[in-house]
Amino acid sequence: MGDDSCINSRTLYDIVWTCLTTIFACIWVSVHPNMPPQPKEIPRPHNESAFSGSWRDYYVARIWDATSALRRRLKTMVVALIAPEIIVGFAARQWFAARRFSTEHGVSLTHGFFYSMGGFVDTEGYVIVDEKQLTPAIISAIKAIPEAAIQDKSKRDGLAKLLAVTQILRIVAQSLARWNQHLAITSLELATVAYAVVTTFMWFFWMNKPLDTHTAIQVCDKTSAENYDSAQGGLHVRTDTNQTIKSRSSWDAIDRFRGMLGGYRNYDIFELKNVPAFFSPPQYWPLLENTAFRIQCAVAIGFGAIHCIAWNTEFPSVVEKWMWRSSAVAVTGVPVAFLVIRDNDILESSPDWLDDVFIILALLGLPLYVIARLFLLVLPFTALRSLEPTVFIEVDWGKFIPHL
Template sequence: MGDGAEEALLWGWQSAPDQRGTIDILWSCLATTFLCSWSCVCLNLPPPDSTPTQGLMQRIRWQLFTIFFPEVTVSLAAEQWESANQGVKKFRDLGYDDTFFNHKHAFFVDMGGILLQSPAFPAFPIDSQQLAYLVEHGYLSMPAIADDDIADKSKADNFARALAAVQIIWFTLQCVGRWIQGLGLSTLELSTIAFILCSLNMQFFWYRKPYDVRSPIILHTEHTISSILVNAGEAACRPYKRTPLDFIKPPPDDKSLVAPFWFGVDSVFHRPEDGGRRPIRCFGNNKTMPPAGISNNERIYGIFLEFLYFGLHFLGVFCPFPSTTERWLWVAANATLTLLLTIYMLAIYVGHKLQARFGLWMFQKETRSILELIEIMPGWLKFAIHAPFIGLYVAARAYTLVESFYGLRALPPRLYVCVEWSNFFPHL
């Protein structure tokens, strides 16, 4: 072909194709989910003898758990936040202002940041309510812990959090733009939007919780544990389950939205806290249970958020599916999850009202909460009650996650068209 014919085919400017590929959808969703789950999950202090590798594996396990059950992690973060609020209030009642004890201090203590060392007894963690008791009764002097001291122990990855915020904003704008222009979303993108909703709540509730702290502060007291228990009187007569200061906190709030879940998991998988050691050396990451419980407003918000999270997945019926069977399986899986959530909420309400009667009728024992009722049940009965619900819950959730990825194998052409951003802005 001659030079003239070749020059006739030359173009001065060629725009990039207005398309995206399957790898672009996959990468965008995975990057958003990874950054959100890595930056928002704040764990308690690990056991004193844990290695950095064990700490990393613990973080990865909790990251995977958060990706699989983000609504549970949100409830966990919310109740830890409320526990910190009640700790701050307790110290304010004792006359200490935010200079001595604020929300950052409360989170640090509640996550196992302070160990109590008494004569001839192993050191064990104390929470903010127990610290207040020890200070109020003269067993300890008020520790002078500056915010900078906690910040030095915290390894907050502000860069990761900033990167996650940018990714969330960009991903959300993309999804809104696609919805406005009628381009549609894949089920994976819809699931990612639902996960973003949960991660934003985690970021709010854990905003002041120190990140990745590994070394606690040890406070020494000259008083023996025996003398503390004797002076406490009848309240300290019961055998302790975690530490000798268990008597300072009331029984778990049976209206908690997340504590029954962990009791059910422990009933099925039998995982004792801190390997069964007593006293424990660290607080488990599933520790919540605010001493005064949660308020009605907090409970209503928690229920609303749970149903909103599952409701967003129901919108997947409008997303494209490779087959009609997969569409109906998606609806069935999310209907199952919503039904299980409804049963769970009803069980908490009924258990709160009738647990005392059940305890006397079934076991001839007085119980103060539904959690105490569950504890006195024989192991086979606890397993028989919880295992079917947990198995069904995991199976339905697993299907939604698998289908979100598997459905990418066959999408309509409009799903690959990019958003025309110029349509959203006036131009000359």
């Protein structure tokens, strides 16, 4: 009797495990990090004592250098978990840059992404990621590289993508079937559907981007590398290689955050030996940058709208229910204010006082948006302590299959 009663039921463990594995699979296969820093030559200490501080520092440096690619991937995945819409905007900016590079220079989109992610370097190890650096010699060298040579460096895992797609289809189909059969859906399942939808946009924009590529390709010699600015009538002179190169570590927190959003990046493009984790080539066409920003905001609005579906879902307390509702509304509404502010046509045609209102809403909305996103990360798990009985009833898939 006990066994028969559990045939069409599911446990809390089943719900949590399915959601967590789906979210992880979505982010894992969708995130395509930039080229990590190239391996460095770390000199061995002169002191042969195995327990000396110098040897300890040596092995720490070796481990830190060896895990640079993994740390960069995990960093991007954490951001994708906390704010997936930011990664979608980042992916869209790289797609626009790669597509423009591919169209203008007659190469594949894979070449364009490899250029955008810092895959091409000169013989001194400086990355080539800006139009100002693209001399005829560099362009010819890039064209001479077969697309297959770049793809060989990519570690694409078809099986992982297939499993991820299967998980996504499963969670979406199950949520729709539960809605059709009037069965309760947990807020965690709705959040999982939201992640599945958003990460699909990441996968679309990064479809042709090499995955987990760790080795850059040299495309020019020292002479052409020193004459990047010759086409503009100037000669770029690099600083002494012994001096400290300005890189991501010199940014402050605001610069890094603005860089993730596609804003001003405070670094010298000619002094980079590796691109930052959230780097995309400068968009010299404002239309492309604005389009990427609109895509980012639209995805954020969609992400919040999916959470709004749980408006009437039962929560353990009234406070948690209204925290969920207000957070879902904030995540849906704040990006609208940013869209209005970014759209100059709307601002120019509106009264000055309305412009000020939108700006104030945006300034107040940013911290509100961050707080709301944190609530939407925590509340799905706190709500699991008290669930409706129908949550544990499994979908009757037989109702969707015609009986013969």
